[in-house]
Amino acid sequence: MYLEHVNLVVADIGAMLNFYRAAFPHWHIRDEGQGEWYGKPRKWLHFGDDYHYLALSDHGEGENRDLAGHSVGLAHFAYVTNNLNAVIARLNTAGFAIAKPGADDPYRKNIYFVDPAGFEVEFVEYLSDIPAERNLNQDKARKEVL
Template identity: 75%
Template sequence: MIQLEHINLVVSDVDAMLHFYGAAFPHWHIRSQGTGDWNGKPRRWLHFGDDYNYIALSDNGEGDNRDLSGHQVGLAHFAFVTHDLAAMINRLEAAGYDIHKAGADNQYRKNIYFLDPQGFEVEFVEYLSDIPAERNSDD
């Protein structure tokens, strides 16, 4: 089996990102962290996650994230599966984050999109079926 282990995001404010992802994943923690030099520029980095998955964050990012309504090459969004989408929404809204956009109407899954503090679109999905054909359907 192959699974995604981590996502590495270059950001301008690591602490703001920790606030968002800490609200989304209260069981996650800083696995490791440090400072260093990356291509001639100092940076703070950390790995925030659990024993199996994490988000790598590095600061000193420059510029703005891509325009999500445009057609530029780059990351459109990434998604996490949750077993309780309502609880996820409640945690993020309680932490001060608004829903960015609603997900598609589908009888086998619910989803919602948030923007993290750096402008990455994050989808959260709750599947309502264990049958792959249903989970992956466009119905």
């Protein structure tokens, strides 16, 4: 079993495509259309590859949750990459700044961006193929040593 897609309701599909095309240059629009969602017209599209995609719908209203707050909702989602520096460079070139740095960890590098709809997206590069190292919580490991 694996996650196939995430469905995001946004205000501006074009702005979202600018961000995600920079992050995933090999992805493409798989399908798109128009319809109605609970009485409101919407455009939608699926942007991804043959196995994973983002479903984007343009009928969003209001602001996304405050990422620094404590509101219930999506905190972030993450993608694994083999080259974190390349992802950062592509997103920076497209005009997107790093939102916050990742943790200092010997077995992985990560970084956070906020997409145009206000969703926080983590990108992570694992530096070990050993699951026990990849999944090690460094804060917990430090406490156990003390």
